[in-house]
Amino acid sequence: MRNSLDLKGRPQDNRVVVAMSGGVDSSVTAALLAGEGYDVVGVTLQLYDHGAATHRPGACCAGQDIHDARMVAAKIGIPHYVLDYENRFKQEVIDRFAESYIGGETPVPCVDCNQSIKFRDLLVTARELGAQVLATGHYVASRRCPDGTRALYRAREDERDQSYFLFATTREQLEFLRFPLGERTKAEVRDLARRFDLPVAEKADSQDICFVPSGRYTDVIQRLMPGAAEPGEIVDLGGRVLGQHNGIIHFTVGQRRGLGIAAGEPLYVVRLDAGRRHVVVGPRAALRTTRLQLREANWIGEGTLAKALAADRLEVFVKVRSTRRPQPALMSRAGSGVEIELLVGEEGVAPGQACVIYDAPDGQARVLGGGIIKGVVSAAEPLGHDRLQPRGAAAAMRG
Numbered sequence: 001m002r003n004s005l006d007l008k009g010r011p012q013d014n015r016v017v018v019a020m021s022g023g024v025d026s027s028v029t030a031a032l033l034a035g036e037g038y039d040v041v042g043v044t045l046q047l048y049d050h051g052a053a054t055h056r057p058g059a060c061c062a063g064q065d066i067h068d069a070r071m072v073a074a075k076i077g078i079p080h081y082v083l084d085y086e087n088r089f090k091q092e093v094i095d096r097f098a099e100s101y102i103g104g105e106t107p108v109p110c111v112d113c114n115q116s117i118k119f120r121d122l123l124v125t126a127r128e129l130g131a132q133v134l135a136t137g138h139y140v141a142s143r144r145c146p147d148g149t150r151a152l153y154r155a156r157e158d159e160r161d162q163s164y165f166l167f168a169t170t171r172e173q174l175e176f177l178r179f180p181l182g183e184r185t186k187a188e189v190r191d192l193a194r195r196f197d198l199p200v201a202e203k204a205d206s207q208d209i210c211f212v213p214s215g216r217y218t219d220v221i222q223r224l225m226p227g228a229a230e231p232g233e234i235v236d237l238g239g240r241v242l243g244q245h246n247g248i249i250h251f252t253v254g255q256r257r258g259l260g261i262a263a264g265e266p267l268y269v270v271r272l273d274a275g276r277r278h279v280v281v282g283p284r285a286a287l288r289t290t291r292l293q294l295r296e297a298n299w300i301g302e303g304t305l306a307k308a309l310a311a312d313r314l315e316v317f318v319k320v321r322s323t324r325r326p327q328p329a330l331m332s333r334a335g336s337g338v339e340i341e342l343l344v345g346e347e348g349v350a351p352g353q354a355c356v357i358y359d360a361p362d363g364q365a366r367v368l369g370g371g372i373i374k375g376v377v378s379a380a381e382p383l384g385h386d387r388l389q390p391r392g393a394a395a396a397m398r399g
Helices: 024-035 063-076 086-102 109-128 171-176 186-195 217-224 305-310 392-398
Strands: 015-019 039-046 080-084 133-135 140-144 150-154 232-235 241-245 268-273 278-282 288-299 314-319 327-334 337-347 354-358 367-378
Touching: 015 024, 015 109, 024 039, 024 063, 024 133, 024 186, 039 063, 039 109, 063 080, 086 109, 086 217, 109 133, 109 171, 150 171, 150 367, 268 367, 288 305, 305 327
Parallel strands: 015 039, 015 133, 039 080, 232 278
Antiparallel strands: 140 150, 232 241, 268 278, 288 337, 288 367, 314 327, 314 354, 327 337, 354 367
16 A cells, blocks of 8 residues: 555655554554655653553553564664653643542543644654654544545444544644554454564553553552542432442442442442532432533534534434444534433443544444533433533532
């Protein structure tokens, strides 16, 4: 595939910065583009104390990963740089992650990392290095539209699609970004890694949040913010006290085990009220969400968000979890924000999660945008305006 990045001129006349995490996907991306003749420069970001996670398989961005990226760059004969982004990553990703959990939310740190670290700061660095594009190993597709702009689409392989984490990408960023793996399957990428004889060809995929090598996110929160786990009460939907808890950061919406209370029926965490330090529990039916509101909305579909919201209710498809298929929904304006009505409902939706909007339910659907969920309405509870508002500490921190 010559000139697969949709750039003018010969590949050798175009410089490409590849974000190399040390994993298989980004390594194959660099090897593919170098093999096509592009002037490839590999860049790896040191995002935190990388010595902390070298012992745990599946942790990313750690010391071993930097070493692996350097080895791959040497193998394919490209220059490689390691940039210290620790302070930026802590401020933009880790601190926001901790604040969100303390506020009773369930954050998606990969969204913040992609938008503020990789697609903002690293993109600036790529331009400073004289690159025409920044390429990554994400499983997502970017294609040119008839009007000459670029649009974002789900990946060819549904199980590997990462578009959920990239909804906040802007139109300007899309013009500079390329995703060479979007039209490939993971099996094909593994085969390419072996064909290129890359030292990471058999390396396991990362699975944990990269800065939580132990898998216990509460340890990170308590280390950053001692005293964050304030005790409080476990209450039912009517406000009746059922028990005590040792901090809402230990709970997530949809959780059933570990509540430490006795009841005549199975109870689940329905929501977290950070202001009152309440863990609110109820029957499984109370987990089904029908409506939600978004903050930090981003629109990369045709036209503007204001134009899209001018319609009474726009028919779209949305994902509220990365592993779910898009489901039918209606998008409309709610005050100065965006409201989503889920036509079939969804269980266990929590504030802080991402809601990503598509134009179709399957295949390589186009990403229209999305936002962060700030409030939800349970199908089992009466509709109340307060259900669609950010609560407690989360509201204060988000403004």
